[in-house]
Amino acid sequence: MTIRECAERLQAEVVCGEEHVDRPVEAVCASDLLSDVLATDKHTFLLITGLCTPQVVRTAELMGSAGIVFVRGKYPPQEAIGMAKVHDIPLLCTRAEMFEACCLLANLGLEKHAE
Amino acid sequence: MAETMSWDTSRLDRKDISIVSELMYQLKVREVMTRNVCTVTPAHTLRDVQHVMRDRRISGVPVVENNKLVGIVSLDDIIRALDTGEIGKSVDEKMTRKVCTVHDNVSVVKAIDEMEKSGFGRLPVLDARGRLVGILTHWDVVRKLLVMLQEVALQAEQRERDLHGTAVDGSPGAQGVALEFDIDKDDFENAGIASSTVKKQLQSRNVPAPIIRRIAVAMYEAEMNMIIHSLGGKMFVTIFPDRVLVKAIDRGPGIADVELAMKEGFSTASEKVREMGFGAGMGLSNIKRCADRFDIKSSLGTWTELTIEVDLAGTK
Known part of the structure; x- marks a missing residue:
């Protein structure tokens, strides 16, 4: 599974990091609580979140996340986009809600990575 | 003639709107308007326009x-003239005379x-002396924004x-490389800079990624704790x-109670911090989980000291 395939499935707009969308995604971490994200054991995960702050990008950077999906049509602030570019983290925006986004990705076969 | 534009705010969060x-x-x-305005004279025909x-x-x-x-003269005027067969008439006869204008120095x-x-x-823009200096449309505004x-x-x-460029070189001490970071109270904007810098240092030393991640996460949680709860450090x-x-x-x-603070779910963080996705009361226990050795000392009303150690050849 790649970021590109996830983006297509979620009909997501790639806000930045277009050049990294062929990167593999090994797991998904869906949370609005960064504390939970920081505590996950998953690696190379796609972070799905409704939070829209620069701290989301910082958390993803430190966790070595493959990319970030912002749900419910939320658009990341410009500071977050600037940070994501420096750390080569693709940012995606989908109109899907969190649950819907998770279901769509689960159908792609990512559910076996879920805890 | 009317064009309406409404801001679709459903996709913006409060910060974007502000x-x-x-x-x-x-x-x-004047910073936004289109300057090279194309104009006609009253003697032109609507066909010319x-x-x-x-x-x-x-x-x-x-x-x-x-x-x-x-x-x-607007596109509507032209369409109407084509409809009524008046396209050959002069601008003077058919133009809208009462023009709504705007001055170049207003917001x-x-x-x-x-x-x-x-x-x-679209509004023609006039300077202080009443001369036409530009034209302003919604598109000019959107493009500039x-x-x-x-x-x-x-x-x-x-x-x-x-x-990242400035902070990567630590001072080499007798035994290792020492780095020092100031962490300010409520400085959420710079939260994670220390962790991110150390992460980069360790990457350049080819430390395995899972170990780097444990160090980065423990440091980030500690940074956040200082930003949220302390007066700086x-x-x-x-x-x-x-x-x-x-x-x-x-x-x-x-x-006040280190044992209670270590408990998952216990937090004294504010609503603002929780809205940012932190303050769930898992920071200290997560630091402990990531560290090979961990110690916390605190004096009520004065200070808190965390010691975190991670082995670079660790298998945790």
Whole structure:
């Protein structure tokens, strides 16, 4: 599974990091609580979140996340986009809600990575 | 003639809206307007105007006589003239004479208000002496705002690169490389800079990624704790050949009950912090989980000191 395939499935707009969308995604971490994200054991995960702050990008950077999906049509602030570019983290925006986004990705076969 | 534009705010969060409205108040019409205005004279025919509109892909043309704005012809006027067979008539006969204008030194917000009140989608812009100096459309405003928003991202990008560029070289001590970071109270903007810098250092030393992640996460949680709860403090990081030692020392309220603070789910964080996705009461236990050795000392009302050690050849 790649970021590109996830983006297509979620009909997501790639806000930045277009050049990294062929990167593999090994797991998904869906949370609005960064504390939970920081505590996950998953690696190379796609972070799905409704939070829209620069701290989301910082958390993803430190966790070595493959990319970030912002749900419910939320658009990341410009500071977050600037940070994501420096750390080569693709940012995606989908109109899907969190649950819907998770279901769509689960159908792609990512559910076996879920805890 | 009316064009309406409504801001689709459903996709913006509060912060984006405040950035946009702040930019719009700062911006003056003269910074946004299109300057090379195509004009016609009253003596031209509507057919001439139609050709101008087609060639220049515009939908409204100001009419100027002796350097003075005397009217405007819109696409609607042209369509109506084609309908009624009056396309050969002069501009003078058919133009709209009562033109709604805006001055070049007013704010874009005022100009947009004017557009909405008048129902006109384009406003000729006049300077202090009443000369036509430009034309303002919704598109001019949107285009400028997009450019300005992009500049915010570029600045953030540059700032992040600068931070990484300057802080990577620690001072080599007797046993290891020492790094020192100031952490300020409520400085959420810089949260994670220390962790990110150390992460980069360790990457350049080819430390395995899972170990780097444990160090980065423990440091980030400690940084966040200081930003949220303390009055500020310092983080001292020493990279030894076999381990990383982090000491986070802050001034502040201290921790009343360390055992309770270590418990998952216990937190004294504010609602604002929780909205940012932190303050779930898992920071300290997560630091402990990531560290090979962990110690916390606190004096109520004075300070808190965290000691975090991670082995570089760890298998945890």
